[in-house]
Amino acid sequence: MAYSNKSGVETRKLPPKDYKAMHRGTDEGFEGPSGNVECGSDDHEASDRDDPENRPSQFQASQREDSGDDGNNFRLQKAISAADEEIRELKERLSAARTTQVLQQKQQKIRGLRKQLEELDRREGVKDDPCCNRTGSPLVTLKKDLKESMKAAFAAGTQQNLQTQWKAYFLFCEAFGLVAIPTCTEVLCLFIQFLSRSMKSSDSIRNYVSGVKSLHLLSDIPFEVRSYEVNLALRGISRLNPHLPVQAAPITPSILQDIYRILDLSDPSHASFWCLFLFAFFLLLRKSNLVADTVNTFDRTKQLLRQDVYQEGNLLLVVLKWSKTNQFGRRLVRSPLIAIPESPLCPVKAFKHMCALLPAPPSSPAFLLPEGKKLRPVTYPKLQSFLRDSLARAGYNSKLFSSHSFRRGGASWAFRCQVPGELIQLQGDWASDAYKAYLDFSLEDKLAVCRHVRDAIIVNQTR
Known part of the structure; x- marks a missing residue:
C-alpha cells in the first residue's frame, strides 16, 4: 500500500530516515533520491523548531521587531555608552568623597591630640615655669639649649x-x-x-x-x-709634591723707624695705626686680639678695649681676656709696656698721643678711626691695607709682609736680645714650643754659633 504526503510524493518509495545521526547533530542525514541532504522537508523544519539551541532568544526576537534598521541599533549603543560613563563618574565621585572624609577624620584626630597635649602642658604648669619657653615643653627647651651649647664648642x-x-x-x-x-x-x-x-x-x-x-x-x-x-x-x-710654606717677613725696629718717617702723626688715623703697630710688635699679639674682620663682628670679649689698658706713669699694663690659646677665658694675660725715652718707638707715648687725638669712652675699642662725625673700630682689611701702603712708601716690597709680621718680628728681636725662650713663649702667649717656628735667624746669628764652637776648640787645644 502506498502513502503519499502533502506534496503527493509516495513515502513508501523514500529511504528510511537515520534518526540517530540527526540526534547526534552530525552532517549525516537522510538522503534524497539524488544523494544530497534533504533540508526542505517539514520534518526537518519541525526538528529545528523543537531544538532550543536553534530557537532565537527573546532579546533577538524583540531586536528584530523593534529595530528594523541600523539607525536604531546605533542609538541604542550610544544610550548604553552614556549610561556606562555616568556610572563611572558616580563611582569616581564616591571614591573622592570617601577619601575626603578619611582626611577630615584624621585632621580632626590630630587637632584632638594637640588639644590633649596643651591640656597636659597646662596641668604641668609649663607656662608658669620661667625656665621654659611658652611655645614648648621643658624637654624641648632643654634640647634646644643643648644644641646651642654643642654648637658653641667650635670657634x-x-x-x-x-x-x-x-x-x-x-x-x-x-x-x-x-x-x-x-x-x-x-x-x-x-x-x-x-x-x-x-x-x-x-x-x-x-x-x-x-x-x-x-x-x-x-x-x-x-x-x-x-x-x-x-x-x-x-x-x-x-x-x-714637596711644599715650602711661605712665611711673612719679620718686621724689625729699623723697618718701624722707616714707617715712622713717612707717617703724619697729627692725623688721627695715622696716630691710631702707629699705636697699633707698636702694640703688636712689643706684645707679640695676634691680629685677633687687636682688630675684628668687620665693624659688626667686633667682640668686646676678645678684642682690646680702652679700659683694658691701664696707665701708671711711664708704664702701661695691657690685659688680654681672650686669645687663641685661651678661648674659654679661664685666665687673664697681663703684659706690661714700658716707656722708651726719646725714641719714636715708645709705645707709652704713642698710646697717650692716640687717646688725645681720639678721645673715647673706656668701653670703646682701643683703636679707632674717624669716619665723618663718628668713630669706627679699626678692621683687619684696613689694617692690612694701611700696613702694606706704608711699607711700599718706605721702600719695601709690601707683598712680603702682613699683620703677622709684627708677631714674628717681635719674637725674633727678643731672641736676638738674648731673652730666654720661656719668657718669649710667655709674652707671646704660646701654649707650646711653636714660637720657635716664628724665630728668624740671620746669617750673623749663625756665624755666632761657629765662633762659639771655634773658641771652645782653641781653649781645649791650649790645655
Missing part, C-alpha cells in the same frame, strides 16, 4: 672651616657619583688625591680629611676607614 673660624671642608667633600662625591655618607677608605683616598691637584700643602689636605671625620662623628655615623692607607696617601703626596 667661629673653626665652624667656617668645617663648612668649607664639608661642601668640598660633597661636591667631590656628587661629581664622581660616589657615596658620601658613610664614607669608606677608597672614597677618602680618592678625595685626598683630588685635593692634591689644587692644594700644595699636605697639611691642608689632612685638615680636610679631619673635617670628613668630624662630619661622621657629629652625625653619629661610624667612621670605618683604614688609617694606614689614608696616611700612605698623604705621605706619598707629600713626597711627590
